[in-house]
Amino acid sequence: MRFLTGLLALAATLSGFSVPSLAAADCSAGPGTARVLEVDPAGLEVGTKHFPQTLDLAEGEFVLTFDDGPSAGTTPMVLKALAAGCVRATFFLVGTRAAESPALVKRILAEGHGVGYHSQTHPMTLADLPYDKAVRDIERGIVSVDRAATGSSSASPHFPFFRFPGFGSSPQLLAYATNRKLGVFGADLWASDWEPMTPEAELDLVLTRMAHVGRGIVLFHDTRLQTARMVPALLRAMKERGYRVVHVVPRGVATAASPQVAPQ
Numbered sequence: 001m002r003f004l005t006g007l008l009a010l011a012a013t014l015s016g017f018s019v020p021s022l023a024a025a026d027c028s029a030g031p032g033t034a035r036v037l038e039v040d041p042a043g044l045e046v047g048t049k050h051f052p053q054t055l056d057l058a059e060g061e062f063v064l065t066f067d068d069g070p071s072a073g074t075t076p077m078v079l080k081a082l083a084a085g086c087v088r089a090t091f092f093l094v095g096t097r098a099a100e101s102p103a104l105v106k107r108i109l110a111e112g113h114g115v116g117y118h119s120q121t122h123p124m125t126l127a128d129l130p131y132d133k134a135v136r137d138i139e140r141g142i143v144s145v146d147r148a149a150t151g152s153s154s155a156s157p158h159f160p161f162f163r164f165p166g167f168g169s170s171p172q173l174l175a176y177a178t179n180r181k182l183g184v185f186g187a188d189l190w191a192s193d194w195e196p197m198t199p200e201a202e203l204d205l206v207l208t209r210m211a212h213v214g215r216g217i218v219l220f221h222d223t224r225l226q227t228a229r230m231v232p233a234l235l236r237a238m239k240e241r242g243y244r245v246v247h248v249v250p251r252g253v254a255t256a257a258s259p260q261v262a263p264q
Contacts, residue, residue, distance in 0.1 A: 027086035029081070029085045029236060030084060030085015030086060030245075031085060031087065031235060031238045031243060032085065032239075033086060033087055033247050034244035035247075036246075036248075037246050037247070037249070038249055038251040039248055039249075039250065039251060040183075040251045041161060041182060041183030041250050041251075042178070042183070043183075044184060045183075045184045046183075046186060047185055047187045047188055047216075048186070049167065049186050049187050049189070049190070050169070051186050054186075054188050054217060055216075055217060055248065060214065060244055061244045061245075061246045062210065062216060062245060063090070063216070063217045063245070063246050063247070064082075064089040064090070064245060065089060065090045065091070065163075065185065065218065065219055065220065066089055066090070066222035067091075067092045067118055067163060067219060067220070067222075067223075068092075068097070068118065068221045068223045069091055069097055069222040070091070070093060070097055070098065070104040070105060070222070071222060071223040072100075072101055072104060073225070074223055074224065074225055074227075075091075075101075075104055075108075077228035077229070078222045078231050079107065079111055081231040081235060082113070082235075083111060084232070085232075085239070087235060088113055088245070088247035089247075090115070090185075090248060091113055091115055091116070092115075092116040092118040092162075092185070093115060093116070093118055093141075093148075094118050094119065094141065095117075095118075095119065095120035095140055095141030095142075095143070096120060096144065097223075098145045098149075099147070099148055102148035105148040105149050109149060114159075114247065115145065115149065115159045115161075116161030116163060116185065117138065117141050117142050117145055117157065117159065117161070117163075117182070118141065118163055118165060119138050119141045119164075119165055120137045120139075120141035121137055121141075123137060123165060124165060124166045124168065125165055125166040125167075125169075126164055126169070126170075127164075127168040127169055131170075131172050135173070135176055138162070138173075138176075142157045145159070156181075157180060157181075157182060160183055161183050161184075161185060162177055162182040162184055162185070163186070167186055169184070185217060186217070187216070187219035188213055188216025189206075189210065189212075189213050189216055189218055189219070190209075190218065190219035190220075191218070191219065191221075192205060193221050193224045193227045196226070197226060198226065199229040200230075200233075202226055202230045203234055206234060
């Protein structure tokens with residue numbers, strides 16, 4: 001069974017990484033990826049912690065996202081767990097970190113995950129900066145991530161998704177994102193993994209919140225060791241509970257007809 005063949009092939013071409021064979025994956029360590037959701041980034045503002053609306057998800061469907069990476073110490077742990085569960089996620093990358101670990105950015109893409117921008121320096125928050133300074137930080141982040149991913153940058157962002165650090169936006173900055181054709185992601189629930197806790201406590205917290213909201217965009221941080229250690233157990237628990245992972249891609253990206261779904 002193929003999954004995101006066109007996207008993976010593009011990622012491999014850009015990165016030089018070989019694409020792992022999903023046909024051989026048994027997805028025993030997770031729920032698999034139930035479907036691909038194509039969205040138009042233009043004017044997209046989703047996630048009810050930040051906006052009035054979210055993605056068009058059915059009950060039990062979740063989009064997994066990771067912020068602040070990549071981190072050489074923890075992102076590979078997250079990627080290993082996602083691969084074992086045949087799960088596709090979206091990584092919102094900080095420009096300085098991407099510049100430090102371009103091979104890891106390429107690996108994220110080569111393994112079929114989505115990439116978005118998360119500013120250059122992760123100020124808390126962009127809305128608290130003068131508008132020109134905030135835009136400059138976003139633009140520098142776009143250049144850094146694009147160069148890490150592809151070796152070059154251009155006038156147009158290579159990836160059309162963005163998340164404001166700390167969800168700190170303003171009407172002016174949202175208008176800027178729309179003009180740049182960047183779809184803006186908030187979240188519907190989060191792991192609160194900026195707070196120190198054990199992986200077990202984080203797992204209980206996330207599962208409780210998933211049960212409460214029923215569907216939505218989930219925010220994690222792949223820079224947090226507790227989260228990296230928690231992800232394998234989360235994916236197993238999601239499979240046991242019948243939750244389904246949805247992978248979000250920009251409309252027009254070539255995708256295979258059949259996603260990779262874990263055997264029941």
